[in-house]
Structures are given as structure tokens and as C-alpha cells.
Amino acid sequence: MPTGGAAAGSPGDTVAVPVLDPDAAAPASDSTPSAPSGQECPNCGTANAADALFCEACGYDFTTGTMPRKGEHASTPDAAPGNVSPPLDDTWVAELWIDPQWYAEQSSPDPLPSAGPPTVVPLRNTSLLIGRESKSRDIHPDVDCGADNGVSRRHAQLTTDGTRWWVEDLGSSNGTFVAGAVDPLPKKPIDVGVKHEVGADDRIYVGSWTRLVIRKAAPGEVV
Template sequence: MPGDDTWVAEIWVDPDWYAHERPEDPMPSAGLPGLVTLRQRSLLVGRPSQSRGIRPDVDCGSDPGVSRRHCQLTTDGLRWWVEDLGSSNGTFVAATGDPLPDTPLTQGVRKEIEEGDRIFIGAWTRLVIRKALPGEA
């Protein structure tokens, strides 16, 4: 990627999204986010499946509301986009400070992610794409 910037995805358990979605599954305890270093230009977000040979780059396997092939993150090295891959429960994007989103992204249409945007998927998962801090990657 151009430049020396390393990017990470924070994977949060979001109690507000859980309350919004009202799934049957119990929410795990919310704590510090998981952190995934984003090393490729295109990354699959989803839940792994041994039998189907699906190994997502951003593993959200603890959330049963996340599809195996939920969404795709892509970058040109400077900007990021998210695209829903026909997930069962949709992919939602909202800016920090905005209310929780109600309208999912249209399948197959890339949406540019601005700094501070939150990506909501599944029953409780919130993703935040940002530049890595020193020592994180």
C-alpha cells in the first residue's frame, strides 16, 4: 500500500447495537475490542466454516448474526470501502455521533468509509477501521 500507514480493524461487542437488533442469542460481555491488522487490499469479514473452507480475514465468529461471507473491506492504501456480500442480516454504516443506522447497504455496492465511521454487522458486532497506533501492528 502507498505510504507507511498500517491499518487495523477494531472488533467491538456493542450493547447499543445488540439492543437495537434484539437477537435471541445472549450477548457476550462487552470489553476492549479485538484488533486485526489489515495487511491486504481486500479482506473478507465473516464467520469461519471449516466444512466450507471459509477463513475470513476479519473473524467475527463469536457473533451468530454474522454471515460466513458477510462483507468485504477494500482499500487503495489511502481510503477504505465496505461492500455487503449478500449477508443475511445486512451491513450498516454510521458516522460517530449519528444514531444507529436502520438502512442496510445495498448488496454489491461499495460505500467509502470515512474516518470515525462505524460498521455494524450481526447481532452485536461493531467494526472501526483506523490507522494503527505505534506498537499495535
């Protein structure tokens, strides 16, 4: 049996085993750490995941290229708080309905609120956020879906050229659905990150019971 510094080989042969000096410095590695992949926020410089829709640090919107919304200021007197997108020449509104039929198709544990007249929300800018408010995260959507917990904080984005409207899902938990005025309830959500044109009287469904319809404001409807 080999002993000491010898290792077994062919009969009669010994192989020297190198003895490492415990005080010797470790050899330098030729490899260098690879730079983290992702995207840098143009607003605050924070590195984010490559597929991030919003900056984790400041809330910058990578999808629309707009600055984070801040509740403490407005860009124009007619703008929603913190919305820095250009104002619209004509006033549009979104009607928010509580839709029992949509609720029946969902699996929400929340009780359905009493349905009634729609909540009318003025749409004064060319880019608007649909979602739910979060003061702790400084999220103040232009179209606030209130108590509907099926709606994500940053759920979808509405954009317009002043005549046509588009809706874009921002990676919401439960998706964004669009159907025509006389179509049955939609079964398939629109693709995430792709603008979907919304026609006249089309219905947008989000969350557990919320239905939105976009239209021009009636004379005197919005002050």
C-alpha cells in the first residue's frame, strides 16, 4: 500500500503529490464578473430587470416613456395630478360601471357592490393610467378603479391621438379584456405591452367587476 506522498500507479512506480503552501496566495482568476443585464432608468439611473415595466426606485414608466406621477403637483390646471402627458383639446370621459355579468364570470372572493349609475371620469390627457391608488407607493392612477381588488395598481394604459383611443395592458395580474358594444363577454385578454385600439362604444373589462366605456364628454358634463 502506498504511503506518505506517493500514489498508486503501475507496480514499483510512485507519483509525487504536490504539497500546497497554506500561506501562498490564491491564483488570480482570469474570469471577470459579467455586468448585470437589464435596463437603466433614464430618470434616476437605477438598474432594473430587462422586462420591467416601471422603475422599482422612482416609478418611471418604461412603456410610455413618461416621468413618474407625483400626487403633490400637476403639470397643468386641467391635468390629473402628476400627469405630464400633453392635454387634450377635446374633453373625453370614461364611464366606470359595476358589471354583474362580468363579476359572474370571475372567481373573486369579494362581494359585488351594488350596481348603479356609472362613475364618470374626465380624460384630459393623451396618456392615462388605469389602476388603483397606493399612497405608500405613490401611485395615483388617472382612472382609479377604487374598491375592485382584481385591478392591479398599475393595470393598463390609455393613449389617444385626440381622435382614436388605445388600451395597453401593463402586465396586470388578471388581464385586460376588450369587447364590442354588442359582443358577448370576452374570454381572452389582450396581449401584454401591445396597444389595442378601442372603437366607439367598445367595452374594456378589468378586475372583478369593472367595465369602462370611453366617449366624448357631453356639453356641460365636465367643468
